[in-house]
Amino acid sequence: MPVPRDEWLRRRKAARQRTLTPSLESCVLTSRPDGSYDVNIRGTDLYLIGAIPIVEIGGRPVSRVTMEGHEFIKGIIDDGAVGEPVKVELDPENPLTTKIEQVS
Amino acid sequence: MSSSDNNSGPLHPIRILSPVGIGDTSIWISGVTPRADVTVRQRSNTLGNRGAHASVLEVPISPVTGPVHAIARLGGRSARSPNVLPIRDPGEPGPSTPAKSEVNYGTFSVPVHSTPQGDDGGFNAPLRGELYAPSDNIPHRTAPLVIMAHGHWPFEQADLDSHRGYAWLGEHLASWGFLFCSIDLSTVNRESRYPQSLQQWARAEVVMTMIDCLLDDSTIHPGVDRNRIGLIGHSMGGEGVVLAQTLNRQRRSPYGIKAIVNLAPTNYRTEVSSEGTSYFQIHGSMDRLLVSPSAVTGSEPRFNGFALYDRAWRRRSFAWIEGVTHDGYNTVWWPTSGELGVVGTLEAEEQHVVAQSFITAFFADEILGQTDYRGYLRGPGLPQAAKQIRVQRQHQDSTVEITDDFGDPNPQYLLEPQQPRQKDVNRRGQPVTVDGFGVQFWNLVDHLDIPTSVHVTHGLDIAWHTDDLTLSTGLDRLIAEPDGWLCIRAAIHYDEVDNEPNEEFVTAGADIDLTIELDDGSQRAAVNLSAIRAIEYPLAGWANYSVYQTHRLPIDAFTAVNPELDIRNLQWLRLRPNGVANSSGWILIDDIEFETISYTPASTISMLRAHRVGGGYGPPSDFIDAEIITQLNERPDETFGFQLRNDQTYTASYAMFQHLRSTLANRSQIRLGYQWSGPTVREIVRVIRA
Numbered sequence: 001m002p003v004p005r006d007e008w009l010r011r012r013k014a015a016r017q018r019t020l021t022p023s024l025e026s027c028v029l030t031s032r033p034d035g036s037y038d039v040n041i042r043g044t045d046l047y048l049i050g051a052i053p054i055v056e057i058g059g060r061p062v063s064r065v066t067m068e069g070h071e072f073i074k075g076i077i078d079d080g081a082v083g084e085p086v087k088v089e090l091d092p093e094n095p096l097t098t099k100i101e102q103v104s
Numbered sequence: 105m106s107s108s109d110n111n112s113g114p115l116h117p118i119r120i121l122s123p124v125g126i127g128d129t130s131i132w133i134s135g136v137t138p139r140a141d142v143t144v145r146q147r148s149n150t151l152g153n154r155g156a157h158a159s160v161l162e163v164p165i166s167p168v169t170g171p172v173h174a175i176a177r178l179g180g181r182s183a184r185s186p187n188v189l190p191i192r193d194p195g196e197p198g199p200s201t202p203a204k205s206e207v208n209y210g211t212f213s214v215p216v217h218s219t220p221q222g223d224d225g226g227f228n229a230p231l232r233g234e235l236y237a238p239s240d241n242i243p244h245r246t247a248p249l250v251i252m253a254h255g256h257w258p259f260e261q262a263d264l265d266s267h268r269g270y271a272w273l274g275e276h277l278a279s280w281g282f283l284f285c286s287i288d289l290s291t292v293n294r295e296s297r298y299p300q301s302l303q304q305w306a307r308a309e310v311v312m313t314m315i316d317c318l319l320d321d322s323t324i325h326p327g328v329d330r331n332r333i334g335l336i337g338h339s340m341g342g343e344g345v346v347l348a349q350t351l352n353r354q355r356r357s358p359y360g361i362k363a364i365v366n367l368a369p370t371n372y373r374t375e376v377s378s379e380g381t382s383y384f385q386i387h388g389s390m391d392r393l394l395v396s397p398s399a400v401t402g403s404e405p406r407f408n409g410f411a412l413y414d415r416a417w418r419r420r421s422f423a424w425i426e427g428v429t430h431d432g433y434n435t436v437w438w439p440t441s442g443e444l445g446v447v448g449t450l451e452a453e454e455q456h457v458v459a460q461s462f463i464t465a466f467f468a469d470e471i472l473g474q475t476d477y478r479g480y481l482r483g484p485g486l487p488q489a490a491k492q493i494r495v496q497r498q499h500q501d502s503t504v505e506i507t508d509d510f511g512d513p514n515p516q517y518l519l520e521p522q523q524p525r526q527k528d529v530n531r532r533g534q535p536v537t538v539d540g541f542g543v544q545f546w547n548l549v550d551h552l553d554i555p556t557s558v559h560v561t562h563g564l565d566i567a568w569h570t571d572d573l574t575l576s577t578g579l580d581r582l583i584a585e586p587d588g589w590l591c592i593r594a595a596i597h598y599d600e601v602d603n604e605p606n607e608e609f610v611t612a613g614a615d616i617d618l619t620i621e622l623d624d625g626s627q628r629a630a631v632n633l634s635a636i637r638a639i640e641y642p643l644a645g646w647a648n649y650s651v652y653q654t655h656r657l658p659i660d661a662f663t664a665v666n667p668e669l670d671i672r673n674l675q676w677l678r679l680r681p682n683g684v685a686n687s688s689g690w691i692l693i694d695d696i697e698f699e700t701i702s703y704t705p706a707s708t709i710s711m712l713r714a715h716r717v718g719g720g721y722g723p724p725s726d727f728i729d730a731e732i733i734t735q736l737n738e739r740p741d742e743t744f745g746f747q748l749r750n751d752q753t754y755t756a757s758y759a760m761f762q763h764l765r766s767t768l769a770n771r772s773q774i775r776l777g778y779q780w781s782g783p784t785v786r787e788i789v790r791v792i793r794a
Contacts, residue, residue, distance in 0.1 A: 001615070003641065008613030009605075011644035014447040015390065047442030049395045050407065051340050051370045052256050052296060063297040066260040070440075092399040092407075 255339025269434030307344025331360030342369025388428020389645030534578025706794030
């Protein structure tokens with residue numbers, strides 16, 4: 001059945017209202033017994049728009065990425081240095097970035 | 105064009121289009137002579153009536169509680185339909201009481217599969233799950249099995265319980281007589297490492313090994329019927345269950361996986377396709393994976409799950425539903441989902457009832473053999489739960505005569521790509537023309553080049569600015585069946601300018617109606633799509649996409665308009681905008697076909713054999729599960745067969761076998777009516793003396 005024009009436009013506008021404003025606050029690496037590093041990323045409104053979260057540090061993929069609530073993302077990487085760029089893709093069209101703040 | 109109400113003979117036969125559900129408040133009737141009065145009755149009680157404005161129409165009625173029939177009357181003549189027994193609505197619980205238990209078969213080493221992205225497998229995975237079984241009213245020693253494979257969930261603690269999020273579906277399917285096992289894939293999820301590998305083969309290995317374990321488990325009551333199995337995959341589990349069927353077909357003795365359901369599947373592996381089984385998919389307009397068009401329609405369409413439907417072998421069906429979300433299927437995921445509370449989404453419970461209605465209908469048809477339920481997949485009828493929401497369906501059967509597919513390869517039917525692709529020659533080698541003053545353009549288009557299309561196919565892209573437009577495609581004496589269907593995939597071409605809908609050709613929200621005409625060279629008959637359903641404007645959602653709908657018109661709706669039309673000798677199909685209300689439009693068209701039985705030419709038999717149940721014929725990739733096998737001299741590269749088993753089909757099947765035997769002994773000729781089963785194997789549904 002056809003939908004009146006105004007009603008269709010209203011539904012479209014409502015569906016596209018995305019009030020979330022995801023952002024990254026920090027990224028800290030902590031060493032693991034096997035020499036690799038735990039990746040700890042903190043942010044706000046971290047909602048997934050996809051099937052799996054994709055995280056890269058210096059262009060290298062972070063493995064075993066998991067989320068805790070909508071404020072933390074965790075994973076594992078072989079190495080990393082303070083100041084290296086961190087890219088978090090929860091939404092393919094809106095990747096988030098930060099830098100490694102601390103390695104310990 | 106003649107009109108049947110001018111004739112003095114009997115009124116054109118009418119039929120009720122299945123399904124009729126208990127409690128339905130409307131019924132679809134086809135074959136109705138225009139202007140006849142149609143009455144629907146339950147025994148002698150009138151449930152409703154309506155004047156026939158079209159040859160196929162929906163009649164509002166009081167709720168159905170028993171067998172119904174319809175009567176059409178016009179000018180002293182009448183026609184009465186056969187009685188139709190109503191069926192249980194697939195959204196209602198079945199007669200059995202579900203019983204829940206846990207199964208745990210330890211761990212196993214997941215074999216390694218090499219993929220372009222790296223290896224899948226190579227780790228240990230648990231074999232456990234949540235089982236829902238029908239606990240009473242079991243008429244058989246074994247029950248059909250349904251395996252549920254969940255998707256990827258990034259919250260590690262919650263993911264441990266991902267498989268527990270489908271109790272609503274397990275309880276429902278168990279009440280309908282299915283054993284339902286939702287398996288734990290959280291270990292596989294932990295091993296999924298983008299971009300190296302997403303472990304889709306590993307998911308498939310776990311699915312197959314769980315089936316092995318469940319079949320070997322003597323404590324399960326009722327036992328598992330190895331020949332009646334269905335798979336359901338959600339999100340990344342969707343690709344996993346399709347690959348499970350790939351593994352199954354590589355086995356020496358494959359399981360009878362009759363049907364696959366995909367709920368919002370991902371599309372990471374574009375080589376994955378469902379083959380050798382029936383396929384059904386549900387996708388929702390409020391699925392979070394569809395938010396970003398670049399991941400749906402771009403060069404890396406990892407969230408274009410729609411493409412799995414385009415690649416799937418037939419029978420295949422699709423329900424595209426407004427408001428359905430990605431995470432709402434899983435009750436463990438839902439409380440932390442970003443889709444929760446978003447304007448325009450269905451409540452999770454609403455989504456469950458709609459999904460379980462379609463899934464149950466699909467499995468009742470494909471696994472239980474209750475073919476009336478297919479009507480809920482192909483239309484026009486809908487399950488009760490889906491009647492108040494917008495659902496756009498596709499259904500493509502295997503028994504079709506393809507008029508035009510716009511040159512796409514079709515491995516199931518051994519069709520190579522049309523070379524070169526030509527918009528003015530169809531698959532039957534007949535001319536295609538588009539004429540009229542209104543034509544703005546008509547182009548053969550690759551959907552990958554359309555920014556808003558989700559499809560992987562070629563089609564026609566047509567726009568017009570006045571209603572003076574006619575598309576004609578040659579049929580070359582095509583034979584249609586009186587109870588068959590004409591099917592056209594079509595969509596409104598959605599486009600945006602400055603992030604707003606482009607309304608140059610179509611006003612936002614408006615449908616487009618077409619008149620479809622069949623012509624046998626001397627007689628013509630025309631039916632409007634809107635008699636059932638016009639081409640609907642795209643669903644409003646996160647993003648807006650052009651998604652095909654299958655428009656299906658019953659052949660007897662044409663012969664009711666003009667009984668002189670010779671449907672055994674069709675020469676032309678024509679398509680026109682229906683009047684000034686559709687004086688401009690922009691549509692995409694694909695897959696013009698007639699749902700009918702395919703026939704071989706008349707031929708003598710070169711081989712006929714019979715063997716015990718379970719032997720079948722052919723390699724796993726091209727296998728037919730049949731006891732009677734035959735080959736024809738006129739079709740030496742194909743093998744035909746059918747089952748001869750002690751069930752309700754035995755009498756008819758035995759008669760067909762005797763017919764083949766006498767044909768071989770007499771060296772006479774036959775024609776076989778068949779459905780496509782695999783690349784070279786066909787299932788015989790009719791044997792005709794030539």
